[in-house]
Amino acid sequence: MLSSKLDEVIDRGQFTNGPTVKELERELELFTGAKYAIGVGNATEALIIMLRAAGIGPGDEVIVPCFTFFASASSVAHVGAVPVFCDIDPVTYSLKVDEIESKITERTKAIMPVHLFSQMADMVSICKIAKKYNLLVLEDSAEAISMFNNGVHAGLVGQAGVLSFFPTKTLGAMGDAGMIITNDDNIAEHARLLRIHGQEENDLGIHKVVGYNSRMDDIQASVLLGRLKYLQEDIAKRAYLTSLYNKLLADLSQVQIPIIKERRDVANPVYYVYLIEVEQRDDLVTYLSSVGIGTETYYPTPLHIQPCFSYLGYEYGSMPNAELACTRTLGLPLYPDLTEKEVHKVSEEIHRFYGNGVNK
Known part of the structure; x- marks a missing residue:
């Protein structure tokens, strides 16, 4: 095609x-x-x-x-x-x-x-x-x-x-x-x-x-x-991989898995990114990179304190939810061709980081 x-x-x-x-x-x-x-x-x-x-x-x-x-x-x-x-x-x-x-x-x-x-x-x-x-x-x-x-x-x-x-x-x-x-x-x-x-x-x-x-x-x-033509199939694969991540990471107190806000007006979620919040985010990113696992940091600096918007006069501390998210949020690998084995590998390395003193 x-x-x-x-x-x-x-x-x-x-x-x-x-x-x-x-x-x-x-x-x-x-x-x-x-x-x-x-x-x-x-x-x-x-x-x-x-x-x-x-x-x-x-x-x-x-x-x-x-x-x-x-x-x-x-x-x-x-x-x-x-x-x-x-x-x-x-x-x-x-x-x-x-x-x-x-x-x-x-x-x-x-x-x-x-x-x-x-x-x-x-x-x-x-x-x-x-x-x-x-x-x-x-x-x-x-x-x-x-x-x-x-x-x-x-x-x-x-x-x-x-x-x-x-x-x-x-x-x-x-x-x-x-x-x-x-x-x-x-x-x-x-x-x-x-x-x-x-x-x-x-x-x-x-x-x-x-x-x-x-x-x-x-x-x-x-x-x-x-x-x-394959979009809905890809969305279903992303949802399955998300559920697998959720199951594998649920036992880690240092990791907050995605929370879907329940509202009757919203249809089922579409997982473009598998976003977690974690403790020691930047150290975890470095560790995962060292074992060959790519991640994406969302977003390291909030927009209100970006240098190009300094003329607007915002100060750090004025947007507490966003500022906290910028230090904790992390996107893990998620795409339709990702395998269950690879998801298990990501989970194992995150467990190793938090459980075996890698982060000490």
Whole structure:
């Protein structure tokens, strides 16, 4: 399947924003239930374009969590707006709902929840706050393909969202690729202009706005079309491996396995990352690396104290949940081809670290 799609792209000779990209957009409209799926170069550009298409610009404020990938906040700065940082819920790692209203000012234009690791943010509460203050909800749903809230796919609960197809994602390409999903006619129309230098696809000589060069490659689209057919199988494998990790690590007091917050509005979790919280995180990372086990640290420095955001005036200590998570969270290997034997090996080495004095 993948080989034949690649052959089609090569034979056609149209490598960016071509028929294969259009096919992927249609397939993901069907998969997510979106009225519009708009392929772009990567998820960071998808965030920037989504924000601009929704009318976010200089002078506006957007509420974002301080514990997330850098692009969640940098995209706000890129459109000239101000990221207003909010602490996180210690279970979902998304926006701390009872703190949001204290962040709202007369300049607030939108709330950007980020759906991290395995579950969606509390979208019912967030949308209720947004409605009360007449704010947009623009979702960083980059990691959240196949996550649902009351039957609505992540990214479509608010006005728009994004998907990332970075190779490590649940649905990953062989390079960079991203997508904007929305049911809003105006956001979709503007996003389509912005992704190709402000031009309409049928009138490439006229630039209606100053846009970007953010075209998805047809080669990446062909890879994604092939992998989309196995997405639910891959999600099921990730869930099984997660349950195995949970069982093997449950006896360690130094390890907190993932906690799924029980909410009736959220469907089953999708494990993009197997995230644990551990004592002596950095020492454990070093040890696991020494025995050939790769890990990912999420996120070593929270966004509110990143040097590039120093002009915003936040201080360490102002976001305690996020700051604690930055010292404790660790992603263990998790991907569909991971074997049970390999999961056992990871568990054995973690037990050895905590039980046999490796950390002394």
